[in-house]
Amino acid sequence: MQPQSVRERAGDLPTEPGVYQFLDGETTLYVGKAVDVRSRVRSYADPRSARIARMVREADAIDVAVTDTETQALLLEANLIKRHQPRYNVRLKDDKSYPMVQLTDHDVPRIEITRDPDESATVFGPYTKKTRVETVVKALRETYGIRGCSDHKYSGRDRPCLDFEMGLCTAPCTGEISVDAYSEDVDPVRRFLEGETGILADPLESGMQEAAAAKDFERAANLRDRLAAVERFHGEGGEAVQAYDDANTVDVLGVAIEGEEATVARLRSEGGKLVDRDRFTLAAPYGADEGVPTVIAAFVVQHYAERDLPDALLLPERHDDEEVAAWLDAEGVAVRVPGAGREAKLIDLALKNARRNVGGRDECGMLADALEIDAARRIEGFDVSHAQGKSAVGSDVTFVGGSAEKADYRRKKLDDENDDYANMRRLITWRAARAVEGRDDRPDPDLLLIDGGKGQLEAAREALEAEGWDVPAVGLAKSEERVITPDREHAWPSDAPHLHLLQRVRDEAHRFAVQYHQTIRDDVRTVLDDVPGIGPETRKRLLGRFGSVENVREATLDDLTSVDGVGQKTAETVKSRL
Template identity: 40%
Template sequence: MARRAPPVPEFDGRAFAAALPLAPGVYRMFDAAGGLLYVGKARALRNRVGSYFNAAPKPARIMAMLAQVARIETTVTHSEADALLLENQLIKSLQPRYNVMLRDDKSYPFVLLTREEWPRLAFHRGPRAVPGRYFGPYPSAASVRETLDLMHKLFRLRSCEDSVFHNRSRPCLQYQIGRCSAPCVGRVEAAEYADAVHRAGLFLEGKGQQLGEELAAAMQAASAALEFEQAARLRDLIATIRKLQARHTMDGRDADLDVLGVAMQGGAACVLLLAFRGGRNLGTRAFFPKTNGEDSAGEVLAAFVSQYYAEQPPPAEIVLDGDIPERALIEQALSEHAGRKVALRTSVRGERAAHLALVRRNAQLALATELASSGAQQARVEALRELLGLPEPPARIECFDISHTLGEATVASCVVFDAQGPVRKQYRRYNIAGIAPGDDYAAMHQALQRRFRPAVEGTPDAVLPDVLLIDGGAGQVAQAREVLTDAGITGVVLVGVAKGPERKPGAETLLLPDGREVQPGAASPALQLVQQVRDEAHRFAITGHRGKRQKARSSSRLEDIPGIGPRRRAALLKHFGGLQGLKAAPVDEIAKVEGVNRALAQRLWDALHGLAQAAPGEGDQ
């Protein structure tokens, strides 16, 4: 007779809380399976954790969470501010089920001023791996490009990559239209360029008054030295900057602040951010945090402020749509994190009040648009469920596509969609190797084998799709079916997406698992969803293929030619201004480069034009 497992003892929250210290810290609630339910901070751990288990009424969301709590872990910190920072780090890294979480899979855009002999001013997104100064973050890529456009006109700093900069032999178009001072070919002195870099930094930091004073002093010095052309340029620059400041200054002075508004509807939330730096309006950006059942706008806004500014440098002033819990604590933590005073304001007048009203309206509009889009997405998912005869709407859809150019640089893409849309963090690319060029069947087979290998090997966190879309006809679908069969994987609905006549959108044929071939038509919501996923897989594959191809072509082919070492390669590229110039040069011109004889020049020309395989020995020196 089988023995019955003993029941899991019920968690005694009151007894656990009574043993906790009256110290600040962070607590983590777990369910019986070890899943993380919630991360919270506390001024006094005993009081805060104990408040969950007293007799006071609690929201339904909290009651549902407490019913699952099997254990609690705590970490004592030095201060409340430290607890707030630790809480934000844990929420981001562990993603608890019941916390409000800021969802944004995009990195924030910055303006980068590199740190090198001739600094470059450029758009930057992603890890701050390039040495230099980063200004931002900006609400959108458009605001960064607008700022860069202005900066290049004002200060004429270079924007080109180092590979272009070090191989120029004459000024480019940017110099001709007055947006660069052409340091690549010595058209500007190092001291003058350094002054422009310094002034650009002041401008981006919002130090308009200091910049104006320095420019005025430089104009007077140039005038006294009878350098009237330079004085006139500085005069025009001062006038332009003052005009910009007059247009963008708030309340008669420079402003460095963010304005935040929140809108909530049907369990969804939108936080809209309007940013000003140095008095300049940088535009707005909408965020849609995951509320996990939280229905308090103040709680959502507090979570956003804590999480967003834990990673991004906060401005001196943050104007909020309404009061938030523990505002003084968050203000203190942000000030300590920034190393300067950060003020959170909820009661404002004048121009700030007008901006706050604008942010509120735009938050409501952005949320309404998001909900409408979400509703349409859910309708398409439901239509696909009906078309495929599934008992439940598919929670995970994956699509595979192959991209190459005449068999070169073959790349397979896998994109993932859930009920809300694309899940970009889970996209994958597969570099295909070891197949005949142009063999799409073999490429698809290899990519799918690699995709489902974790499931075959029994990896615990291996995830399978509910629906697997294959961009292609019966041949590609057969490859996918073979991979799934060999792997012993069942329960995955396999659908082929064959292009219609003349590749006309809306005329696609779907190859269903039961052998039927259907053409739902352009008006079908199910086909619209399939098209959306297929087009995203195609875009992702094309992007990866082009990057791989460009990398292969931009890596100097000279490296593969015997007799062309680092010194000769550098001499050739410098003489012709790059690989394209070298490829366009005749043999006799190549032979004029120091260290290159006629035989080596001919072999080099043949290799660059694909006419002969370079043979070692001849012409080596």
């Protein structure tokens, strides 16, 4: 759009609070908020930065939504940025939800870790360390026998599952424990999750002492580690934060910008104790030429739009956004930029956390540059595994910021076929269809990595094109460690960090696929399993002697009895059953 076009469009806009979007066709380039939409949009006729000037030139339309209040405009802007991810906004990336623990609303409740709790469930959390949550939930199940199975697995059972044998469940599904007795066991679990640590810590400590007395030191060490996780579960101390009388919760922010990405580190204090630390990545187009204040304003709105605000917010610099300032003031949040003292030390600590995260993203940026794509922060790796076409499976692993995101791993059973290209095509078709139809709850990746050479990559690209999923894909084969793209092969140095990143993704996809294949292969059954008198060893000898069930079926009685462990009666039973 030309400056005159912007002025003309602005003249038709209201002078009320609202949100505006600069569009290029159906693509949202930029989202902004304003107390006076007409005045703010008119200002884009004379852009304040080269980044904004470029955005205006690319836009061909401006869309506007009016709101009743400034706060509504602020929150609508945050939601639109998260939904459309406009390239010219500073935007929070991969804003993951934290794991929670829920006790479902059943007569026989189950306990589970989830990021999307049921509306009717009793929910505890969120928690920041999933591994600690997993340790504690397993300890609760071992101590109180609470079920963790789905409703589908729970219903219609005639015998307890493996969890009962392992001591993880008291098996109310088959009446091994009454509903009333089970409810009595659920009560201490609920009390622990509400904060009564001793409910679980005491039996763990007793078990640890008993194991040590019995010289079962391995179990004692295991219980010691669980006890430590339990005792830290409801909050652990760290550096003390000066808590003022009017500030029960304090969030401390540190910001670091490198290239077109920024990191915000957040420290949280409750009751004078540092109880949480986390980091967030934001896309800061063109280095966010307005600097740290722009990143702070964008983060505060997008992060807290769906979360409780703290009582106080400590910042390394003022954000200079009048709408954000008015919103925080209306919500009663005290905003401070400390220059000295304990609070300034906390700002320094937050800055160190932010800068450390920035340094860890180099290989992702280098990979994106080398492949000439927009980003490579979120990568999904794919591989297939089978045994001469049998027990075929596919893996889909996810790496974010160079690290495995195991909660986003997926796996898929495939049709048995001894064709790696066809198997890869099926696997990518499955993933692409789920993405296009909105059935996959994960964000779209920046890059797909195919374990294999040119043939596997071509099969994957055919699937992507057929499903209409526009995501870059490359291949990496083990033979020469060459990165294969649709139009060329890259022979990067063996010590290149971005090559190491792809190798980690490829190797993890391969490991995950092989692991699943082995599980499926070991579970394979044949009709021989249902023949009385045929156990696993005899079945193995029969299949080893004749090669297949079909050949066993065609064998004579004399042939069958020639196999060790197969007598005349068993041979006759095999013949009649097959």
